Amino acid sequence: MRRRYAVARALVEMRADTATKVAENEIEKGDVLACARIAGIQGAKRAAELIPSALPVMVGGVTVDFEIGAVAIAITARVEALGLSGVSTEALTCASVAALTIYDMCKAIDRSMTITEVVVEEHGADDVAIWRRALP
Amino acid sequence: MRRRYAVARALVEMRADTATKVAENEIEKGDVLACARIAGIQGAKRAAELIPSALPVMVGGVTVDFEIGAVAIAITARVEALGLSGVSTEALTCASVAALTIYDMCKAIDRSMTITEVVVEEHGADDVAIWRRALP
Amino acid sequence: MRRRYAVARALVEMRADTATKVAENEIEKGDVLACARIAGIQGAKRAAELIPSALPVMVGGVTVDFEIGAVAIAITARVEALGLSGVSTEALTCASVAALTIYDMCKAIDRSMTITEVVVEEHGADDVAIWRRALP
Amino acid sequence: MRRRYAVARALVEMRADTATKVAENEIEKGDVLACARIAGIQGAKRAAELIPSALPVMVGGVTVDFEIGAVAIAITARVEALGLSGVSTEALTCASVAALTIYDMCKAIDRSMTITEVVVEEHGADDVAIWRRALP
Amino acid sequence: MRRRYAVARALVEMRADTATKVAENEIEKGDVLACARIAGIQGAKRAAELIPSALPVMVGGVTVDFEIGAVAIAITARVEALGLSGVSTEALTCASVAALTIYDMCKAIDRSMTITEVVVEEHGADDVAIWRRALP
Amino acid sequence: MRRRYAVARALVEMRADTATKVAENEIEKGDVLACARIAGIQGAKRAAELIPSALPVMVGGVTVDFEIGAVAIAITARVEALGLSGVSTEALTCASVAALTIYDMCKAIDRSMTITEVVVEEHGADDVAIWRRALP
Numbered sequence: 001m002r003r004r005y006a007v008a009r010a011l012v013e014m015r016a017d018t019a020t021k022v023a024e025n026e027i028e029k030g031d032v033l034a035c036a037r038i039a040g041i042q043g044a045k046r047a048a049e050l051i052p053s054a055l056p057v058m059v060g061g062v063t064v065d066f067e068i069g070a071v072a073i074a075i076t077a078r079v080e081a082l083g084l085s086g087v088s089t090e091a092l093t094c095a096s097v098a099a100l101t102i103y104d105m106c107k108a109i110d111r112s113m114t115i116t117e118v119v120v121e122e123h124g125a126d127d128v129a130i131w132r133r134a135l136p
Numbered sequence: 137m138r139r140r141y142a143v144a145r146a147l148v149e150m151r152a153d154t155a156t157k158v159a160e161n162e163i164e165k166g167d168v169l170a171c172a173r174i175a176g177i178q179g180a181k182r183a184a185e186l187i188p189s190a191l192p193v194m195v196g197g198v199t200v201d202f203e204i205g206a207v208a209i210a211i212t213a214r215v216e217a218l219g220l221s222g223v224s225t226e227a228l229t230c231a232s233v234a235a236l237t238i239y240d241m242c243k244a245i246d247r248s249m250t251i252t253e254v255v256v257e258e259h260g261a262d263d264v265a266i267w268r269r270a271l272p
Numbered sequence: 273m274r275r276r277y278a279v280a281r282a283l284v285e286m287r288a289d290t291a292t293k294v295a296e297n298e299i300e301k302g303d304v305l306a307c308a309r310i311a312g313i314q315g316a317k318r319a320a321e322l323i324p325s326a327l328p329v330m331v332g333g334v335t336v337d338f339e340i341g342a343v344a345i346a347i348t349a350r351v352e353a354l355g356l357s358g359v360s361t362e363a364l365t366c367a368s369v370a371a372l373t374i375y376d377m378c379k380a381i382d383r384s385m386t387i388t389e390v391v392v393e394e395h396g397a398d399d400v401a402i403w404r405r406a407l408p
Numbered sequence: 409m410r411r412r413y414a415v416a417r418a419l420v421e422m423r424a425d426t427a428t429k430v431a432e433n434e435i436e437k438g439d440v441l442a443c444a445r446i447a448g449i450q451g452a453k454r455a456a457e458l459i460p461s462a463l464p465v466m467v468g469g470v471t472v473d474f475e476i477g478a479v480a481i482a483i484t485a486r487v488e489a490l491g492l493s494g495v496s497t498e499a500l501t502c503a504s505v506a507a508l509t510i511y512d513m514c515k516a517i518d519r520s521m522t523i524t525e526v527v528v529e530e531h532g533a534d535d536v537a538i539w540r541r542a543l544p
Numbered sequence: 545m546r547r548r549y550a551v552a553r554a555l556v557e558m559r560a561d562t563a564t565k566v567a568e569n570e571i572e573k574g575d576v577l578a579c580a581r582i583a584g585i586q587g588a589k590r591a592a593e594l595i596p597s598a599l600p601v602m603v604g605g606v607t608v609d610f611e612i613g614a615v616a617i618a619i620t621a622r623v624e625a626l627g628l629s630g631v632s633t634e635a636l637t638c639a640s641v642a643a644l645t646i647y648d649m650c651k652a653i654d655r656s657m658t659i660t661e662v663v664v665e666e667h668g669a670d671d672v673a674i675w676r677r678a679l680p
Numbered sequence: 681m682r683r684r685y686a687v688a689r690a691l692v693e694m695r696a697d698t699a700t701k702v703a704e705n706e707i708e709k710g711d712v713l714a715c716a717r718i719a720g721i722q723g724a725k726r727a728a729e730l731i732p733s734a735l736p737v738m739v740g741g742v743t744v745d746f747e748i749g750a751v752a753i754a755i756t757a758r759v760e761a762l763g764l765s766g767v768s769t770e771a772l773t774c775a776s777v778a779a780l781t782i783y784d785m786c787k788a789i790d791r792s793m794t795i796t797e798v799v800v801e802e803h804g805a806d807d808v809a810i811w812r813r814a815l816p
Contacts, residue, residue, distance in 0.1 A: 010251075030189065031578055035189060037574075038578070038582045039582075041732050042586075042729070042732055045728055045729070045735075045736060046186070046729070049450070049453070049454070050175060050179055050182070050186075050233050050236065050237075051236055051240050052174065052446045053165050053166065053237065054240050055453075055468060055469075056466050058466070058736050059735060084468075084490075088247070089236065092239060096251070097186050099232075100187055100228060100232055101187050101188065103225065103256075104189050105189050107224065107256075111267055112255075113255075114253060114254065115146075115228075115232070115251075115254035116252045116253060116254065117250060117252060118252065118254070119249075119250050119251070120239075120247065131247055133247075166445075170439055170446070171446055173438075174324045174446045174447075175446075177324050178321070178450075181321070181328060185589070185590070188582045188586055191602075191605075192603055195327060195328055196356075220604075220626075282523075302461065303714055306714035306718070307460050307461060310714070310718045311458060311459055313596050314458070314596055317592055317593070317599075318458070318593070322454070322505050322509075323505070323512050324443050324446065325437050325438065325443060326512050330599075330600050333599075354628075360515065361508065361511065364508060364511060364523075365508055369458050371526075372455075372458065372459055372500060373458075373459050373460065375497065375500060375528075376461050376462050379496065379497070379528075383496070386527050387418075387504070387527070388524045390522065390526070391521075391522050391523070392511075392515075392519065405520060406520065457722070457725070457726070460721050460722055463725075463738075464725060464739055466738070492762075554795075573733050574733065579732050579733060583730060583731055583732055590730070594781075595781050596715050597784050598784050632787060632791070633780065633784045633787070636780060636783060640776050641730050644727075644773055644776055645731045647769065647772060647800075648731050648734050648769045651768065651800075655800065655811055656814065658798065659690075659772075659798035661796060662779075662798070663793075663794050664787075664791065675791055677791075677792060678792065
């Protein structure tokens with residue numbers, strides 16, 4: 001068993017005023033990024049429950065970072081686990097669930113949000129990349 | 137309580153040969169679309185477990201449809217429920233989990249897939265739309 | 273919405289000495305019937321999580337009864353719920369999970385147990401049967 | 409830790425016309441065997457959640473096969489896991505949940521189905537049987 | 545069905561420097577109160593999964609508030625639901641899970657924390673108290 | 681990986697007649713201690729689902745013991761697991777969920793119960809204590 005890692009990202013496109021409200025923590029339902037981070041972490045642990053073809057993984061560390069742009073929030077999720085197989089599905093699930101939470105918390109003011117560019121960036125073992133996404 | 141519905145969609149972009157293999161049911165891990173459909177249905181029922189701000193909903197019917205294009209699979213999810221509030225988050229979760237399952241089942245042959253255009257199309261009550269996404 | 277009910281049963285066939293040990297609460301893993309009853313109750317609530325085609329149900333009452341015979345334990349499960357549709361799948365799930373728990377707790381001394389005759393007996397609404405299993 | 413395996417089976421008895429409809433994929437609720445297979449796989453991963461006395465297992469592979477007879481569907485489930493203890497309960501849970509799903513999807517046309525002969529056939533480690541069910 | 549509510553509270557006693565670190569958001573594992581709030585909300589929705597005797601409830605709103613004292617954090621949880629029965633167990637579960645999360649996030653620097661005074665304060669329907677805890 | 685253990689306890693204070701009814705198994709909702717024990721065991725396995733900062737643990741053994749006093753029930757929970765990190769959060773969760781179950785089953789006759797003194801007593805590896813709670 002080796003220490004596996006994977007990095008995934010997602011983008012939630014939204015109106016400029018919605019992004020501003022998230023940045024200034026003014027969304028009525030609560031702290032959007034804190035909530036999305038925790039939802040993403042919990043989602044990473046549950047990938048095998050959600051996805052029939054995914055096997056249980058002993059997730060050993062999850063980080064979720066956000067970058068708020070003018071009209072979008074970029075999500076970067078990193079998942080680590082000790083195991084025989086990679087954790088790219090867990091990282092992708094983490095980023096997706098964080099994105100779904102942003103949608104749910106902001107939809108009252110901006111229903112046209114789009115979740116897009118949900119991709120695995122890189123995965124590897126013992127801090128060495130096994131695969132990296134080609135630059136677009 | 138009224139009968140609520142929502143329609144969401146997602147797109148999984150992939151290589152042409154991957155799309156062909158899915159269409160011809162030749163992916164080694166199993167029947168991709170059957171698996172993605174069921175994962176999406178189960179995901180719709182669990183939206184409130186995944187997303188802290190989502191409240192429990194008595195999901196009363198879920199359909200997941202796929203359209204296989206040359207280099208992408210389009211997912212359309214429709215969720216119905218009897219309740220006081222809409223089910224757009226449930227439909228978006230359904231489409232997302234179906235997309236994650238397609239990724240997981242095809243990643244052995246095509247790791248560069250992109251999940252994109254995850255959006256709510258429409259939601260309403262008693263078959264009347266309350267909101268429809270503007271055409272792009 | 274009406275008050276729905278369903279009754280299901282299952283039989284766990286085992287060796288005579290195993291049945292005696294269960295009756296005398298001498299199984300090393302703990303109180304078999306208490307454990308099976310609670311597992312069955314929790315299983316009834318989770319039928320929609322286990323079975324893709326099952327919809328969420330607001331389970332409103334579950335009872336699980338056991339009859340210890342010479343070489344088998346008979347399980348009778350009754351599930352009630354307020355709703356639009358029947359609860360026969362919930363009752364069948366309840367009886368099955370109780371049976372699986374009996375197997376798990378006794379397998380160290382009797383691995384040849386057979387779970388058999390898992391059937392819905394009756395289901396109805398407002399205490400009136402809609403369907404009853406024909407006598408064999 | 410060794411690679412453990414277990415094989416379990418279950419039989420769902422039904423009317424001849426029901427078995428024919430399943431075989432010809434004409435059940436209105438959807439593809440019965442695809443749905444039952446996935447439900448069984450997900451059930452194997454959740455045995456420890458359903459059964460209090462079962463410990464968590466890192467399920468490493470599940471296969472579910474069906475044989476449609478004249479008046480019954482036979483289910484064979486095989487579960488593998490790396491661990492200290494056997495996985496017979498996981499295999500039995502897998503077969504049971506697949507059987508419950510067949511019931512749920514066919515009950516609209518045949519409510520008298522019986523789930524029967526739910527048994528562990530064999531379990532072992534590193535492809536060597538530790539125990540095999542005696543022939544009847 | 546009426547709109548039910550219940551209020552519960554819990555106290556997590558800790559060292560003064562631990563309470564100060566939580567107040568200043570300096571705990572290494574992350575934002576303790578944001579995490580505890582979300583864990584509490586999710587716990588309220590899952591009371592029926594955790595507690596065999598609890599029935600499913602359509603939780604319709606949860607708030608979790610904290611007051612940081614010199615050597616303790618006080619948690620107040622309020623749960624609302626539309627239903628036939630009260631939600632005091634859901635509120636108590638909410639407060640308990642929030643307290644467990646505070647323990648887990650702070651235990652690296654203060655293992656002697658005590659969760660105490662976990663009680664239901666009040667429960668009622670349509671904003672009218674049915675029961676109120678007597679003053680100590 | 682070493683064999684980790686942790687011991688936690690909790691106290692449920694109640695009226696004398698309630699404690700007597702629990703001791704004599706006269707609570708209408710069922711066998712309180714059997715139910716609380718199983719709920720605690722299942723809760724220990726689910727700590728990582730409830731608590732965002734907790735990582736999945738392969739729980740390898742849980743015992744829950746009760747001591748019925750004149751006006752309180754004392755709960756002692758011991759959790760074991762093979763792993764890299766301790767299991768004190770799992771033991772605390774186990775004791776808490778057992779306490780919540782006692783509350784839920786007795787609340788019909790005694791709503792003023794208090795869950796108190798929920799603490800980790802000791803945790804260690806390979807039967808050697810790494811940390812022990814100081815005497816009060």
